[in-house]
Amino acid sequence: MDSPPEADLSTDELFARTLQGGEEDEGAWRAIWQLHYRGGEEVFQRAAAWLQSPSPKERGRGANVLSQLDFRHRSRERIARFLDALLPALAKEQDAAALVAMTAALGHLGADRRGLPALLSLREHPNAQVRFGVVMGLSRFRDAQALQALIQLSRDADDAVREWATFALGSQAREMDTPELREALVDRLSEAHVKIRGEALLGLALCKDARVLEPLRRVLEGPVVTTLDVEAAQALEDVSLLPLLLGHREACDEEDDDPEFRAALFEAIHVLESLSR
Template identity: 40%
Template sequence: MGTIIERLIASRSTQELIQLALKEEDNDTVWNYVAALQFRGDREVLDAATKLCASRISEERQLGANILGQLGIPQRAFPEDSLAILLEMLEKESDPLVICAIGIALGHLEDARVVEPLLLLKNHLSVDVRFGVVYGLLGQENNCAIAALIQLSSDPDFDVRNWATFGLGSLIEIDTPAIRDALWQRLIQEDFNDSKTYEIYGEALVGLANRKDERIVEPLIKELTSDIVGELAIEAAEAMSDFRLYPALVELQEWWDTDDGALKRAIENCCLPSEC
């Protein structure tokens, strides 16, 4: 726990933290207050968050959902209570930002019961709602949840597309032709040269590498031998463990300057039989 959060917990009451969070305009500072409430995680905080979730004011409902998402972290407190409150909210909530907060909170709870109600919102006109749906479905291995993530991996919005691709590629181990096809579409449709959309491209690369899809060998070698190599390409090479990548990885050592051990691990995994 960071010292800022520790100080807040020690010096502020639950109601003071809530009022500070509601008045604060800086988002990072707001989340410091939320984190302090979450770490406190006692019955008083649960009751206060429950009251916020029933408020007529959307900002208060949003704060209540944010608190419940990770109440008690790192040791979860009142998960069943939190789930029940959030699911009840989802049934009647109309504010897109509040629905987004509920979806994110449900994602943190990692409960299969969130899937069905979230699926009802996957085609919502609001990008904020669709993002909440994606986050809420992350890690779920239900076939309908996976189908929704596949659909949302081609969403017009960058963040929705990005998180859906990450969810399909790295947060589940299921390997199906439909998942591979969705990841491949992101690989061929995202702009490799755009620093923003490269993240989606890279997540697709990693997801296909996790599934040992040999179609990525050629584009991966192309990137590894180019002037700009993303960290996700190194992660993909490590996961792919294909000896055809070895020469490009060894050559990359001459200028790669990210010292996190990833390149070394990738080289070891892709080592040529004659070189190992």
Template identity: 40%
Template sequence: MDSRSAWTQLLALGDQPDDEFDDDAAGRLVHLLQQRGESVVLEWTLPALTDPNPWRREAAAWVLGELGYEQGRPFGDQVMPALVRAARSESVADTRQEMVSAIGSAEDPAWVPELLSYADDDAPEVRETVARLLPGMFAGDDLSAEAVAALVTLTRDVDPGVRDWATFGLGVQSTIDDDVIRNALADRLEDDGGDTRFEAVLGLARRGDARALSALRHRLDDEQPTICLLDIEAAAELADPALLATLRRLAESWAADDVDDDPHSAALAYAIERSEPGTHLLAAAAQTALARDVNLDLVDIGWSITVVDDYPRTVLVIRRPDGSAYTAYGETRLWEHDTPTRFDADKQVALWTATVRGVAATDEPQ
């Protein structure tokens, strides 16, 4: 199918009654147009952003959001200003949501202020879009103070979907840690909307907050607990022996129900392994030896790694010869996806030695 036909068919879908609209067909056509990333598509979609027909405006925004994504979105200088103008004047909530989604799909911090301007939009679907896409706008970097403040506010939104995405973005997608974030997450531990309460406990667990342990023990000790995979992941994050008896009871119950092969059972086994009392001693010895051996291998260049905090939240920091942290590499959590019982010391020493030598060779003089 050529692109012109795809665009024509996409617009024609808007003529169908709402209860007959084919979302799958629309998605396929949009994907085809985005993937090809042809400049001629701009000739059809940019004018359509101001078409009297709301569906045509929505379809145009949908296509423009990730037009040419395989080529790095080459039309951003034309697309983004047009989307911003269109969204600011859009009165139909569903269409405005699609335009705001297209702005958020840029994944460019330069457009964060524009996305944030919709954090208090009257339409919950628009606010949900802000909460869903805001973390991705930072392309892996830390959220700005303004973004954090917006997400904190959105965790208290009246709409459960908004709270769900905001809690996920703040607690799980972001690693920033302060009392404001922790308290916002703690306020959602009893939220009954979507996965919000589970995302809240995982976010607190990743930060080592004691309220995560208390909430998990309360939920998992229930006679008929509602078990979410996020709760098991939170237990693995905490790696606290205080949860061990409860986790083992769950494992025994699931084994009796013959559900050994499901993802929950595998995650539960991992959480149990990380929570065994002896793992803390094994981790302390392993991470001390790792830093010692890597630093011996790096003595000729003067670079080093240092161990910060303890299992399960141990962080490795690369340091220059003057002792300053090499922040461009970031902080790496040693036990993020590992357990002390499976730790391959030789492999880790080789990996970290090679990594530090690599960054040392490319580091710009300060």
């Protein structure tokens, strides 16, 4: 017999289902998302209680539920109440998986400065997944200390940490544009990891840094070009890149190419053609 859909389950049943399988179990996450949507005081109280559970998995799931609870309509007061429950638990947490959930939850709950010291204290944690969670938590802050930590994490030994820290820096480039931030992005232009390199290209292009033109040209001349690279060409708005983009359009195969890449490529060509008229 098939399991009932999540919307038909009681709150108790949904919380029980969050514990099934591994950390990324799809059924568990469907239950978490249903709890986010259902919201209310009962769900909050259960999630807050789980943050104090002797079970690391329950503590982590409590943070997962709290992270986006009542996402459709939550006031600053309600978010502050969520943080009141989360921060004491984070301060004493030792389990890596629970730490990942709690640090990522801080990112979902916004840039409340009360969470910043805890995130900063974990930026050199030996577990890469925890450092990844720290990046998620820091990504909402527009703060000099958070920026310094993200710059440090953009040099991390772990690819995923480095990629998401570079993404966070690139997305912040226009509103927190500093020489040090730009240098951190320039440092990532030599990355062999194409997504990290692409995030750096895009971040520099968004702030119209002239140093990105030649590295971007070399990438567009090469065999491996990503959606991020053509988005960078569009953001830079340098029409000298148009012939290279047109060359990629001619090489596109409608059946084999990624639809997202094709859409980004055609949009970038449209923008540069408009500028060249």
